[in-house]
Amino acid sequence: MSRSTSHFRRAAIAICGSLGLLATSSLRAQGPAVEFTEQELRRIRQHSPLGPAPSDTTNRVSADAAAARFGQFLFFDSRLSANGRVSCATCHDPNQGFADSKPLAQGLKQGTRHSPTLWNVAYNRWFFWDGRADSLWAQAMHPIESPLELGFSRLALAHLLGQDEMLRRRYEAIFERLPNLQDGSRFPKAGRPVPGQPEHSHHIAWTSMKSEDQAAINRIFVNVAKALAAYEARLVSRRSAFDIFVEGLATNDARKKAALTTSAQRGLKLFIGRGNCRLCHNGPNFTDGEFHNTRVAPRHGGPPRxxxxxxxxxxxxxxxxxxxxxxxxxRSAKARVKIEFLTNVPDNWGRFKTPTLRNVAKTAPYMHQGQFATLRxxxxxxxxxxGALPAGHHKESILVPLNLKHVEIDDLLAFLxxxxxxxxxxxLLRPPSSP
Ligand code: HEC
Ligand code: HEC
Known part of the structure; x- marks a missing residue:
């Protein structure tokens, strides 16, 4: 900055200060100060602070430190996979924003969807891009048994706990005694229900079991999933520059307000205004927790499947x-209503869950099949x-081309x-030394 412009700045700051205009200006960045209307300020406050995650009443250990540690240990443990080489952290890598930087997930086989971030996952109402799980622990059971992901089975999981002295002791301290798993006639080495594949060896092993033994194994499977969920519930993002800016607005603190560059402030204005982003990416976690059709075409072309x-x-x-x-x-009615009052409509076809935007800059590529390499x-x-799919009947009426100018695209990027x-x-980001 030349002497004269720095001179000018100081003078401008002095004038703004005396006029009380600092509330709406950023000192750090170039360009004219951004002013927000009362309505915009109200909207901005809806996005910050994040606040604590809602508690999961369906998981009695969701806030239990020992369970979370146990879950964290298992999250990084590739013994939970059929080939001993894949763990949850393979696709949800803490160093890659708890995602994997690949368009499509790669476990035992290649998946059909993109690995989402686990940041702030405990704030979700539904889990997976299609919301096919209604709790964090019910979600965790899927990848363990998915042939594309860990390819493990609930019986093999129970045996792993039974055979590893340290895992067994921790499991029993947190949950309950394991049954006597050594009896191979009651508890085959591997097995799980495989709907639609009665010939599958896992299915045959599973159906050979007595129902009370199946129930005992299911309980172990559920408990492990609840421990994994207790760990994941701790993956809460910290304060961002945006949150500091909002604090600054509340306290009229110019230094805090300068946390957001003028460009990012203009991006914020677009986000909550003409961009309509807030209609789906709303609230402190920047998601409505619901499902929308953004009409993004499938990664490999062709009609959407x-x-x-x-x-x-x-x-x-x-x-x-x-x-x-x-x-x-x-067991209260309150926990069940979410599922019991769920109804389906044809418009749900092709809708995917609105992802959080916190830490989004760390989790490229984007969308449910990693269709876009960058935020730009x-x-x-x-x-x-x-390249959008035809709107058809399923048109999401909020989504119209925004025809953004270059500078507006840059501003939105600065905000994100x-x-x-x-x-x-x-x-939080590495396996603990012991379970
Ligand atoms: C092979 C890669 C892979 C592995 C291994 C894997 N995941 Fe995932 N994970 C994914 C993909 C892909 C999705 C989205 C799938 C979908 O929506 O159908 C997902 C979704 C999730 C979600 C839902 C997030 C949300 O916002 O809805 C959670 C939570 C999760 N995984 C946790 C885990 C845990 C815990 C493990 C280990 C037990 C695990 N994942 C193992 C790839 C993986
Ligand atoms: C109609 C609801 C809706 C609106 C409006 C909307 N989004 Fe989205 N957004 C979504 C959904 C749903 C996805 C996931 C779509 C998919 O995977 O097919 C998404 C994905 C994203 C992603 C990728 C995140 C990730 O982790 O993959 C970003 C970034 C994003 N939106 C930013 C914005 C911005 C910025 C705006 C405003 C210009 C906006 N969105 C408007 C619903 C919406």
Whole structure:
């Protein structure tokens, strides 16, 4: 900065200060100060602070430190996979924003969807892109047994706990005694129900078991999933530059308000205004927790085949591990209504869950199949809707091409960048030395 401009700045600051205009200006960045109307300020406050995650009443250990540690240990443990080489952290890598930087997930086999971030996952109402799980613990059971992901089975999982002295002791301290798993005639080495594949060796092993032994194994499976969920519930993002800015607005603190550059402030104005982003990415976690059709074409072209929420509704309703089932720790009607009042409509076809935007700059690529490599590509898409699927009947009426100018795209990007948080406790990001 030349002497004369710095001179000018200081003078401008002095004048603004005396006029009380600092509330609406950023000192750090270039360009004219951004002013927000009362309505805009109200909208901005709806996005910050994040606040604590809602408690999961269906999981009695969701706030239990020992269970979370046990879950954290298992999260990084590749013994939970058929080939001993894949763990939850393979696809939800703490160093890659708890995602994997690949368009499509790669476990034992290649998946059909993109690995979402686990940041702030405990704030969700539904889990998976199609919401086919209704709790964090019910979600965790899927990847363990998915042949594309860990390819493990609930029986093999129970045996792993039984055979590893340290795992067994921790499990029994947190939950309950394991049954006598050594009896191979009661507890085959591997097995799980495999709906629709009665010839599958896992299915044959599972159906050979007595129902009370199946129930004992299911309880172990559920408990492990609840421990994994207790760990995941701690993955809460910290304060971002945006949150500091909002604090600054509340206290009229110019230094805090300068946490957001002028460009990011203009991006914020677009986000809550003409961009309409807030209609779906709303609240402190920047998601309505619901499902929308953004008409993004499938990654490999051709007609869309992924039914998204339309299929997810039936799956979650029929999931024996949903909140209405016997494994939920909350037997109240309140825990069940979410599932019991769920109805499906044809418009759900092709809808996917609105992702959080906190820490989004760390989790490229984007969308349910990683269709976009960069955030700029995402914004460009919202700007033009180039390549969008035909609207058909399922048209999401909020979504219209925004025709953004270059500078507006840069501003939105600057704003999304400002949703990146401060460093979290590094102990959360690596396996503990013991379970
Ligand atoms: C092979 C890669 C892979 C592995 C291994 C894996 N995941 Fe995932 N995870 C994914 C993909 C892909 C999705 C989205 C799938 C979908 O929506 O159908 C997902 C979704 C999730 C979600 C839902 C997030 C949300 O916002 O809805 C959670 C939670 C999760 N995984 C936790 C886990 C846990 C816990 C494990 C280990 C037991 C695990 N994952 C193992 C790839 C993986
Ligand atoms: C109609 C609801 C809706 C509106 C409006 C909307 N979004 Fe989205 N957004 C979604 C959904 C749903 C997805 C996931 C879509 C998918 O995977 O197919 C998404 C995905 C994203 C992603 C990718 C995140 C990730 O982790 O993959 C970003 C970034 C994003 N939106 C930003 C914005 C911005 C910025 C705006 C405003 C210009 C906006 N969105 C408007 C619903 C919406």
């Amino acid at each position: 992924d039914a998204g929420r339309f299929a997810g509704i039936d799956l979650v309703r029929n999931d024996p591990f949903n909140a209405a089932g016997v494994h939920s720790d909350d 590509d995402v914004i460009q898409y919202y700007s033009t809707l180039d 960048d400002a949703l990146t948080d401060e460093a979290v406790d590094p102990a």
